[in-house]
Amino acid sequence: MALLPLPDPSPTAALVRSSVLISQGAEAKVYRTTLHTGGGPVLLKYRFSKQYRHATLDATLTRARVAGEARALVRCLRCGVSVPGLRFVDVANGALGIEWVDGKSVRSLLGSGDEGERYREEDEDIAPAEDEDLFVGYKVPKDALMVMVGTEIAKMHLADIIHGDLTTSNMMLRHPSSTMNPLGVHQLVLIDFGLAYTSTLAEDKAVDLYVLERAFASTHPESEPLFSSVLDAYKRKMGKEWPAIGRKLEDVRLRGRKRSMVG
């Protein structure tokens, strides 16, 4: 069959060129794209190569991370953790296509204070904001939202997945009227599993929670009652697994995550 003489040696490069950049982080650029006509939007996460490291090491790491993120997402899906599904994987070029989530980040729903953390997040949106009308009608009380956050993280931890970078920017509330949301209810979706790994250790789960606690404290003024709602919901969902994690969380808080080092 005389098929497909391809003009572009790298279709993924062509795909990236035709996509809209939405954010740029330390390791990846994130685009909104479409893979084909008759399909919905897809989030394309492109891990560009790092010139500072040895080319062989760079290629190995990129492959391992794309594969790792894909596996973590599928593992979450199978365990009922609400995460976006996969749509495209090009491991050779460091590209991952992920289901687009129509919604708003928990960070923006909570509204971050002006003062407080003076650091700005680099992963802020670059593209102009989506049609704001889409987001009208997120009539979810803060407390209910926090319960959703705690429950979803617990489901993830029960599946022995450690997110590695829990922040309020890495969780989204999917709009009930979104076409991609056939369940028709508010759905909290965890995103960005670039640093995720699997572990059964209470310590790792506690550190995951601690990272989120710090993120709440640095991003949202008067975050304490909010985070305690998260934790309450988490406890309920974790059941008998909670006490061990709770103890570790106390430890981690006391030492500020880190051990003391000898000079």
Added chain:
Amino acid sequence: MPTRSPLKRPDRPYLALGLEGSANKLGAGVIRHEIDGSSTVLSNVRHTYITPPGEGFLPRDTAVHHRQWALKVIEDAVTTSGVGMHDLDCICYTKGPGMGAPLQSVALVARTLSLLFDKPLVGVNHCVGHIEMGREITGARNPVVLYVSGGNTQVIAYSRQCYRIFGETLDIAVGNCLDRFARVINLSNDPSPGYNIEQEAKKGKRLIPLPYATKGMDVSLSGILTATEALTHDKRYRPDDPPESGAEEDYFTSADLCFSLQETIFAMLVEITERAMAHIGSKEVLIVGGVGCNMRLQEMMAIMAEERGGTVFATDERFCIDNGIMIAQAGLLSYRMGFQTPITKSTCTQRFRTDEVHVAWRA
């Protein structure tokens, strides 16, 4: 963005002597803070306790070395500076972190000088010393700091009068890892094992796969050391290039292992540094600590910084490697903010976290 500094311009020049001995380097230096806000290094003297190849330094022997050399090193520093002991505003010493016995031997000298010349003492956090000296020498304003030495591996950023640790090693320090591998392959400890690893690595060509362990902004290094050590027992391992080896022959040398170890570990360090820079939105990075002298690390960091449109700041061995002047610098900043260490509290501590220090002199 930066608010006015709480540190006022000095109404007259201030002078401090700094004494450092937390590991195998004994250092003394005199610094002067000028009325225009600049600083002058008047002297910076160091003597290193060097052990035979294959051996590390033990606390007791290191303390003996520091006691033997303390007077000579301090005398040199004061003489070179051209100022007298009576002209000093304060005597700064390393309170920690570090090895207990060497720290105590130097603190004892500091206390004695304080009583002899009736000068106030200022206890200094060793890590903060590195950061402040690095900032002073390079002019970096608010950098993300990678602090890499024999005892520490930390990614630090300033926030609200505290040097917050964003990431660090979960087990051994990077310098410790390199030094221990240098001992495995019997490299000289003169001038330092890390320096000799760097020279060996320049001859290496083959990248041998090693574990790569970053966890968020933290790294783990002990597994890499174990894996690299294990490779010296591999049947493909040759200490040196065989004189007439066929091109197809599958082998690697100790130089290849040094190369692979550096490439892997430094890639991890640059990665977590970049993650911290992205997190806080900083464009500057400062490398301090003994391993910071390594030119390959500096080069990799520079490429990363350039890709981000940022800048890397590093110092040479005079300031990277442990020294007395950095203790004088950090101590004098803190003294000018009204801080002193009463003699009854002039203790040392092996464990003293960077983020425990109140950085009163910055906004």
Added chain:
Amino acid sequence: MESFAYPHFSSIAHVALFDRVTNAGEIRARIVRASSLEGDEGDAEREAVSFAFIDARLVTSVLHIQTAITQALLAAAQNTLRTKTVHSEVIWALNPSNNITEALRRYGVTDDSTALFVIRIESLASIDVRSRMSAVVEGTLVPMSALAGLTDWVAVKKYNKLGGDPYIKEIQNDPAHEHHLIDNIVVSFVAMKSVSG
């Protein structure tokens, strides 16, 4: 029939869903025979059956098919095809394991297939695909939405080894939820096949 453009692959995929197919066995036999025929006659016959024929029972959504096409096109572009053609690669991509024979047996046309997806991937130049499809398949062309009544969810769970998943068991009394989740999982399986296992 629907046509989906894959612009960055400079390709177009024509996808038709046939129900009430009566000649599945004959189609399968033609494909087998075409592969061994020689000369001009062989070329003509191979061209006549140059489609991916997929049993619709194991397909969970059009996206499932579209995703397999994407990954097959990527493999073709990167010279990493595991099978002979991009059409057979689509079938291979749908099967969770790497076994080509198993993929064809489970996802390809079998003698008892009654509903088929027929796919033709082309560079952008268009040919009259629909009539060529109809020349091979005896059955009723139905809209994609008809798939909802064709998917055999029990078989999908079995072949994707999802039957034992505790969470899927937990939601089995809520078919809408279950089907949506299983679809998302199997689509993800297809997307990540190159890095799984």
